Amino acid sequence: MVMENYFNKWIGQIRRGYLELCIFALIIRLEKTYGFEIISTAETLGLSIKEGTLYPILNRMTKEGHLSANWDIQNVQGHPRKFYSITPQGRELFGRMKAEFEDMNETFHKACTIEKILTQPSKEEEQTEKPS
Amino acid sequence: MKTQNLIERYMSQLDQYLAHIPATEKAEIILELNAHIQDSLQNGNKDVEEVLNNLGTPEEAARRYLEERGLSLSMPKLSGQKSETGKWLTIAFLGSFGLSIAFAIFIMTFFSPLVEVQEEEGKVRILGGLINVQEDMTSKNKGKKHKDKKIKAHLKFSGTDQGKEKHVEINVDGDKESPNIEIKVDGDQLKEDQIKLIENLKNLEGEIEGLSDLEKLEKLSELEGLKNLKELKSLKELKNLKIFEELRELKELKVEKESPTEEAQAE
Numbered sequence: 593m594v595m596e597n598y599f600n601k602w603i604g605q606i607r608r609g610y611l612e613l614c615i616f617a618l619i620i621r622l623e624k625t626y627g628f629e630i631i632s633t634a635e636t637l638g639l640s641i642k643e644g645t646l647y648p649i650l651n652r653m654t655k656e657g658h659l660s661a662n663w664d665i666q667n668v669q670g671h672p673r674k675f676y677s678i679t680p681q682g683r684e685l686f687g688r689m690k691a692e693f694e695d696m697n698e699t700f701h702k703a704c705t706i707e708k709i710l711t712q713p714s715k716e717e718e719q720t721e722k723p724s
Numbered sequence: 725m726k727t728q729n730l731i732e733r734y735m736s737q738l739d740q741y742l743a744h745i746p747a748t749e750k751a752e753i754i755l756e757l758n759a760h761i762q763d764s765l766q767n768g769n770k771d772v773e774e775v776l777n778n779l780g781t782p783e784e785a786a787r788r789y790l791e792e793r794g795l796s797l798s799m800p801k802l803s804g805q806k807s808e809t810g811k812w813l814t815i816a817f818l819g820s821f822g823l824s825i826a827f828a829i830f831i832m833t834f835f836s837p838l839v840e841v842q843e844e845e846g847k848v849r850i851l852g853g854l855i856n857v858q859e860d861m862t863s864k865n866k867g868k869k870h871k872d873k874k875i876k877a878h879l880k881f882s883g884t885d886q887g888k889e890k891h892v893e894i895n896v897d898g899d900k901e902s903p904n905i906e907i908k909v910d911g912d913q914l915k916e917d918q919i920k921l922i923e924n925l926k927n928l929e930g931e932i933e934g935l936s937d938l939e940k941l942e943k944l945s946e947l948e949g950l951k952n953l954k955e956l957k958s959l960k961e962l963k964n965l966k967i968f969e970e971l972r973e974l975k976e977l978k979v980e981k982e983s984p985t986e987e988a989q990a991e
Contacts, residue, residue: 627756628763643760644780644788651753652792663755670766674756 613693614639615649616686619659619678626673650676658682727772731761734776741786744795753789 618630625633627647634641653659660679665672678686735754742750757779764775779785787797849856 626763627760628767632767642780643757643764643778644785647753647756647760648785648788648792651789655793671759671762672755673759673763674752 611641611645612649612653613686613689615641615646615653616658616678616682616689619676620683620686624675624677626675628673630676653682658685727765730772730776731758734779734782737782738786741783741797742789744790745793757785 614634615630618633619625622629622633627643627650631641631643631646650659650661654661654676657679659676659682662675662677663672664675735758738757739750739754742753745753761772761775761779764770764778765772780788783797790797
């Protein structure tokens, strides 16, 4: 139970930043896309994005100028959709986020594979050990 | 029809929770979520309950939007009755708090000072005179307190006045605050009409103005024939002036510089 709580808390923390990064990447790759398409594309990749999470994030990213949003009424069947695309500002931000994330990944990989370096016992320790 | 009703109800609740967001933005949010629901129903093979469930409750959905903007969730207007009660509770609380502060200030002013010690009169006033305690003058504490304030000095000097030898004796005894000072000339208690000018003191008069009591005493002690005043000097807290004034009253007593004979005793 303790482990479960810890894991849930941790996943909540790490997922938040990770999700924003993935949403940026998807919008860049899909060029012009809408919420439902982002969710279903992510799902095919094995990434589950909750609707309740995605739309507020899109809303803020647009407000902050990283995305531009346009309602498309005529070219879409059925009902109007809100299409998102990346702005130059968003592209620059994503570039920095991506580099940072890859750097972190690399460091993490190193941390997981680092060999233990045996440190030589100091002279003082040798001297105290000898008489005993 | 049932589907549309569920969606309508969801959106109207969401609309209430998003009260702090500007109307146009709120409309866009609702429109976008509506589009998403339509897409999900058409392409996702899901029923409306499931789709709405994925969005979270209207409250949860609204909270996420608001949190992204650094806002907190506003309660929907449905709970108007609650806030009315809260308002009156706040008024009642603030009112009674204010009253108790006012009462406390009144009490503090009326009964102040809480404790006042009047050492000289041996009185203790409590709660601004509500209770007065009179110190027992014969109490052991009183005796102790004054024990270290006792002073004692004894000095003698002699000189000649108009050919006659005069012996002056000064005794200081008792309480430091109000010592008994006894001045004798030739064994007789000094009387004002017997007092004659001491030239040295007369000369000193101009010099000693503005000096501290101790400095006056020092000046005095420099006078020949008054050397024993040095004994007094060590008693720094003695009311020097008093002795000085007593000596000044020896106005007409002449002390011959040439032949001062002195005997001194000091305890």
